[in-house]
Amino acid sequence: GAVVSQHPSRVICKSGTSVKIECRSLDFQATTMFWYRQFPKQSLMLMATSNEGSKATYEQGVEKDKFLINHASLTLSTLTVTSAHPEDSSFYICSARDWQGGIYTEAFFGQGTRLTVV
Amino acid sequence: KQEVTQIPAALSVPEGENLVLNCSFTDSAIYNLQWFRQDPGKGLTSLLLIQSSQREQTSGRLNASLDKSSGRSTLYIAASQPGDSATYLCAVPDFGNEKLTFGTGTRLTIIP
Numbered sequence: 001g002a003v004v005s006q007h008p009s010r011v012i013c014k015s016g017t018s019v020k021i022e023c024r025s026l027d028f029q030a031t032t033m034f035w036y037r038q039f040p041k042q043s044l045m046l047m048a049t050s051n052e053g054s055k056a057t058y059e060q061g062v063e064k065d066k067f068l069i070n071h072a073s074l075t076l077s078t079l080t081v082t083s084a085h086p087e088d089s090s091f092y093i094c095s096a097r098d099w100q101g102g103i104y105t106e107a108f109f110g111q112g113t114r115l116t117v118v
Numbered sequence: 119k120q121e122v123t124q125i126p127a128a129l130s131v132p133e134g135e136n137l138v139l140n141c142s143f144t145d146s147a148i149y150n151l152q153w154f155r156q157d158p159g160k161g162l163t164s165l166l167l168i169q170s171s172q173r174e175q176t177s178g179r180l181n182a183s184l185d186k187s188s189g190r191s192t193l194y195i196a197a198s199q200p201g202d203s204a205t206y207l208c209a210v211p212d213f214g215n216e217k218l219t220f221g222t223g224t225r226l227t228i229i230p
Contacts, residue, residue: 004161006161043207044220049216049217093161093162095218097216104149107164108164109154109163109164
């Protein structure tokens with residue numbers, strides 16, 4: 001299957017600082033990338049959807065100024081958690097899909113990033 | 119709004135047994151259904167994608183079936199191994215086939 005690389009896998013930062021997480025599709029062009037958040041023992045919660053060259057679409061309740069998403073190319077999307085606070089500590093996962101023949105292809109996921117804000 | 123449920127929430131079986139994981143969804147107008155596994159602290163690994171026009175898909179010891187009319191999918195794992203221990207998630211896309219709605223997951227433990 002296709003490969004989606006997410007970096008870093010773990011990050012610890014001080015409260016008030018910003019953290020950037022990268023998501024790269026290594027062997028296909030990702031028309032659309034998705035960012036999820038996962039709490040312990042829970043399923044994935046979609047945060048936002050980003051299309052290359054466009055502004056991200058955020059889910060209800062997700063602060064767009066807190067979670068900045070940039071999808072500057074067909075292979076790279078970044079999520080920046082700004083002014084991080086302990087409640088932002090979580091597991092963040094990106095996903096990528098391509099648009100081919102009028103339909104979205106199979107979804108592939110990154111390895112996830114464990115963010116701890118101290 | 120699409121709702122996806124997985125039963126059971128947790129399952130423990132001895133190594134070598136065959137097992138079935140269940141996934142049900144409320145809106146049968148889906149493009150496809152995807153099964154994933156997630157190991158602790160890791161991202162999701164795609165296992166099988168079954169299109170709405172298909173009834174089943176197979177990959178190795180895994181077989182996924184889809185019954186759109188009843189809103190159900192099953193993931194059959196043959197001859198289970200300890201390495202199969204993980205959380206299994208099913209997901210269906212929304213009407214635009216863009217966003218995925220995930221099930222609640224089944225945490226599978228294979229006992230050596």
